[in-house]
Amino acid sequence: MNRILPKVSAENLTQFETLALASPMNLADGHARQHLTAAQGKIVSELPDLWAEAVLRPVDEIEREAAESFFGMLGQHGHPFAAGRTLSCYSSSVAMEILARSLVTTTDAVALIHPTFDNIPDILRGVGLRLVPVEEDRAHDEDLPAELLEEVGCVFITTPNNPTGRVMSEDRLRRLAGQCAEHGVVLALDTSFRGFDPAAQFDHYAVLDASGCRWVVIEDTGKLWPTLELKIGWLVRSAEVDLPIEKIHSDILLGTSPLVLLLVKRFADDGADGGLAELQRTIADHRALVRAALDGVPDVSFVDEHARVSVERLHVGSRLGMDVWSxxxxxxxxxxxxxxxxxxxxxxxxxxxxxxxSRDPSTLLASARVLRSALLDTAELQG
Ligand SMILES: Cc1ncc(COP(=O)(O)O)c(C=O)c1O
Incomplete structure (x- = not known):
């Protein structure tokens, strides 16, 4: 049944996502909401033991183990935890806020990939930074213009990108890092979605270190597993980054929960033991399910044919996205x-x-049926 609902005003994507939180058909946020796998369920059933372990053991040891397991699962063997350059944060947005506040002490402008998840530009603008858009195709296909690199203090790339799923290749990252080194510009990466795509799992730290550029990477455990917002954002930096990251991190937090770190370690160990490949298969199945359920609807198409991330863009043809949303x-x-x-x-x-x-198949199927019917209705209205 169609309900008449009050008009909404949402100023950013998160406000749109908040509207969806109470609905059983929520395909809005990119957080993981599928059921736990059997192996993950077993870890959760051991939470009281993890709690006891977290109370007893030194937190720096737990943090190191969590980082080793998480970065190792993702092929990031060159990560510099041992060198003291990997800070844990409550979430990747907190890591982003720390990066933004650090950057603004040395520059007034950042070149940022376009499009990308809007809390990245919002956080950067929030500290007063001016943003220069770098089109995704350009970032992937061509060198950045020297004039741009003279104008900004940082180039910021989301890879895999949200919402497009596009992954920066190893060769392209090497070239971009080389350009940043040449111009003394910080190269910052948000790799929150890398767990979904093996193409994003070459050792980025080896490439960045070899380039000699100043770099910062934000990693995220939060998009992969249905852990009810128990997550870690990692803020990782090069040796000579020349930004007050450690100080600003300590302005904001003492440290993350050893219980959450232990949970991340256990989920990452399971991931390395086949859980990550299983997750990638699950997302591929879900993508196929949604595409099949919308097959044959006139004037719609899936935009990112090869995407492997846990979100999917749908082009709604001559319709307006907001009309379909309503x-x-x-x-x-x-x-x-x-x-x-x-x-x-x-x-x-x-x-x-x-x-x-990242939802259960039954939720996806019910949602896709509603979407299909709405798209067919709006096709009739257009026609
Ligand atoms: C690429 C990217 N980075 C960071 C975030 C922020 O994540 P969180 O809300 O867990 O801090 C998001 C949220 O969806 C995202 O898509």
């Missing part, structure tokens, strides 16, 4: 309109929706 919302389904990913030119996203795939 139509499905009246049937209790929530998706994400894409304008705000296009933080420099929102109109470029106005005919796209983003669907989350």
């Amino acid at each position: 139509a499905v919302r009246s049937r209790s389904l929530y998706v994400l309109p894409c304008q705000k990913f296009h933080w420099a030119r929102p109109q470029e996203g106005e005919r796209m929706l983003r669907l989350a795939l």
Whole structure:
């Protein structure tokens, strides 16, 4: 049944995601909401033991083990935890805030990939930084112009990107890091979605260190596993980064929970033991399920053919994404309109929706049926 709902005003993607939190058909946020696997369920059933372990053991030892397991699972063997350059944060957004506050002490401008998740530009702008958009195709296919690198103090790339899923290749990262080294610019990466795509799991730290550039990487445990927002954002930096990251981290937090770190270690060990490959297969199955359920709807297409991340963009043709968003919302389904990913030119996203795939198959199927019917209705209206 269609319900008449009050008009909403959402100023950013997270506010759109918040509207969806109470709905059983929530394909809005990219957080993991699928059921635990059997192996993950067993870890959760051992939480009282993990608690006791967290109370007894030194936190620096637990933190090291969590980092070794998580970075190891993702092929990031060159990570510098042992050198004291890996800080844990409550979330990747907290890591981002620390990076932004550090950057603004040395520069007034950042070149940022376009489109990307809007809390990245919002946090950077929030500390007063000016942003220069770098089109995703350009970042992946061509050298950045020297004039741009003269103008900014940092180049910021999300890889795999949210919402496109596009991954920066090893060769391209090497070249970009070389350019940043040449111009004395910090290269910052957000790799929150790398667990979903093996193409993003070459050792980035080896490439960055070999380039000689100043670099910062934000890693995230939060997008992979349904751990009820128990997550760690890691803030990793090069030896000579010349930013007050450690000081600003200590302005904001003493440290993360050893219980959460132990949980991350156990989930990452399971991931390395086949759980990550299983997750990648699950997301591929969910992508196929959604694509099949929308097959044959006129004037729609999936934008990112080869994406492996846990979100999927749908182009809704001549319809407006917000019209489809409103139509499905009246049937209790929530998706994400894409304008705000296009933080420099929102109109470029106005005919796209983003669907989350980290859900149970039954939720995805029910949601895809509602979406299909709304798209068919709006096709009739257009026609
Ligand atoms: C690429 C990227 N980085 C960072 C974040 C922020 O994650 P959190 O809300 O866990 O801090 C998000 C959120 O979706 C994201 O997509």
